Amino acid sequence: MSQPTARKLTPEPRHETAAETIQRLRSRVAELESLTQALEQESREKSLYLASMSHEMKAPLNAINGFAELLADTSYGTLDPEQQRFVSRIAEAGQHLLGLINDVIDIARIDAGRLEVAPQPVRINRAIEQVALICRGLARDYDVSLRFDPDPADPLVLADDRRLKQVLFNLISNAAKYSHAGSVVRVQAGAENGHVRVSITDQGVGIRPEDRDRIFEPFERTDAAMRMADGAGLGLPLSRRLVELQGGEMGVDSKPGEGSTFWFTLPVARETDTPAQDALQVAQSSPAQYAD
Numbered sequence: 001m002s003q004p005t006a007r008k009l010t011p012e013p014r015h016e017t018a019a020e021t022i023q024r025l026r027s028r029v030a031e032l033e034s035l036t037q038a039l040e041q042e043s044r045e046k047s048l049y050l051a052s053m054s055h056e057m058k059a060p061l062n063a064i065n066g067f068a069e070l071l072a073d074t075s076y077g078t079l080d081p082e083q084q085r086f087v088s089r090i091a092e093a094g095q096h097l098l099g100l101i102n103d104v105i106d107i108a109r110i111d112a113g114r115l116e117v118a119p120q121p122v123r124i125n126r127a128i129e130q131v132a133l134i135c136r137g138l139a140r141d142y143d144v145s146l147r148f149d150p151d152p153a154d155p156l157v158l159a160d161d162r163r164l165k166q167v168l169f170n171l172i173s174n175a176a177k178y179s180h181a182g183s184v185v186r187v188q189a190g191a192e193n194g195h196v197r198v199s200i201t202d203q204g205v206g207i208r209p210e211d212r213d214r215i216f217e218p219f220e221r222t223d224a225a226m227r228m229a230d231g232a233g234l235g236l237p238l239s240r241r242l243v244e245l246q247g248g249e250m251g252v253d254s255k256p257g258e259g260s261t262f263w264f265t266l267p268v269a270r271e272t273d274t275p276a277q278d279a280l281q282v283a284q285s286s287p288a289q290y291a292d
């Protein structure tokens with residue numbers, strides 16, 4: 001005897017029509033978009049808070065630096081050699097801290113969308129020569145020779161002069177800092193496909209493939225670099241952000257133990273644009289202006 005068929009108590013669920021699926025997905029996308037916007041806004045506000053807080057720290061620090069300078073100035077009385085040494089340590093540490101705070105402020109301002117750059121046509125050869133001149137003493141301290149092969153075409157790059165030099169200073173000083181004594185750091189520049197590409201090649205400690213992305217994040221350093229020199233891990237993240245803000249890209253090629261090439265691109269300027277005023281004369285420049 002055949003079993004009686006069980007009666008269905010719940011109705012068969014109705015399948016969603018294509019139009020309903022599209023509608024449901026659209027509203028989900030809209031929800032995700034507004035969530036992303038809210039998170040971005042929150043992140044911008046945090047960056048702005050960090051920038052303002054760091055800015056507030058500059059006032060007392062400037063007072064410390066100013067008074068350290070006054071103490072070192074013999075017209076206010078003389079110090080014995082040990083006191084002079086202590087005062088110069090205060091002044092050095094103060095300048096170092098000021099550089100770090102300035103970098104934190106810059107990174108936070110970029111992340112908050114509040115840092116403005118003023119791109120103008122700049123002769124790349126001249127910018128590199130000026131920064132190389134400033135870096136020569138530092139390179140000498142690490143017993144590294146610094147070479148620059150100027151591009152005979154001397155391309156004009158569209159960049160904010162001060163920010164371009166800040167990036168160059170960070171990359172060239174890193175190359176010297178993470179190099180072995182007696183080695184060479186080479187700076188090259190040339191135009192290709194509407195961009196000027198600048199590369200800084202060292203024969204230093206190198207970077208392992210697994211470290212190549214993270215070193216562009218704030219406060220990230222490699223073990224090999226930490227064994228060689230002090231640092232805060234702010235120069236590269238700031239440099240990459242500055243380059244991107246000016247329409248370029250930054251990256252690194254490296255062989256661990258053999259050396260690295262840090263490179264960046266910036267748009268080529270048109271010959272018809274007015275060249276930038278040479279805003280920063282070498283004589284007025286000090287490493288502290290660019291240092292991280």
Ligand code: ADP
Nearest residue numbers: 174175178215221222225231232233234235236
């Ligand atoms: P800092 O040099 O103060 O640590 P940076 O942000 O400039 O900070 O660099 C981040 C890290 O990237 C360095 O600590 C180092 O690990 C690595 N790095 C940067 N430049 C080089 C280089 N030329 N050779 C090897 N490692 C480098």
